[in-house]
Amino acid sequence: MEKKNYYCEYCGHKFREVRILVAASCHRHPDGSGKGKHKLYEGSEKSRYTCRYCGRQFSSIRVMTGGTCLRHPKGTHKGRHSPAL
Numbered sequence: 001m002e003k004k005n006y007y008c009e010y011c012g013h014k015f016r017e018v019r020i021l022v023a024a025s026c027h028r029h030p031d032g033s034g035k036g037k038h039k040l041y042e043g044s045e046k047s048r049y050t051c052r053y054c055g056r057q058f059s060s061i062r063v064m065t066g067g068t069c070l071r072h073p074k075g076t077h078k079g080r081h082s083p084a085l
């Protein structure tokens with residue numbers, strides 16, 4: 001059986017195990033770089049990911065969260081894109 005990959009919702013980093021993901025600090029955490037842990041993305045692995053705020057599509061969560069979002073709830077470009085499930 002093929003092993004599943006797990007992704008961080010904030011930075012798109014790929015992990016083999018959830019326990020490692022939730023224990024390591026995230027450089028794209030919304031409170032600031034390294035201010036919190038990675039958060040498990042609970043959606044499935046896909047070829048395109050859609051931002052829940054602006055609807056833009058990206059090829060990976062890593063690419064998506066590298067950019068700030070025009071329609072972020074905190075204000076225009078005040079936060080990063082976030083993947084919808």
Ligand SMILES: [Zn+2]
Pocket residue numbers: 008009010011012013025026027028029037038039
């Ligand atoms: Zn992360």
Ligand SMILES: [Zn+2]
Pocket residue numbers: 051052053054055056068069070071080081082
């Ligand atoms: Zn967006």
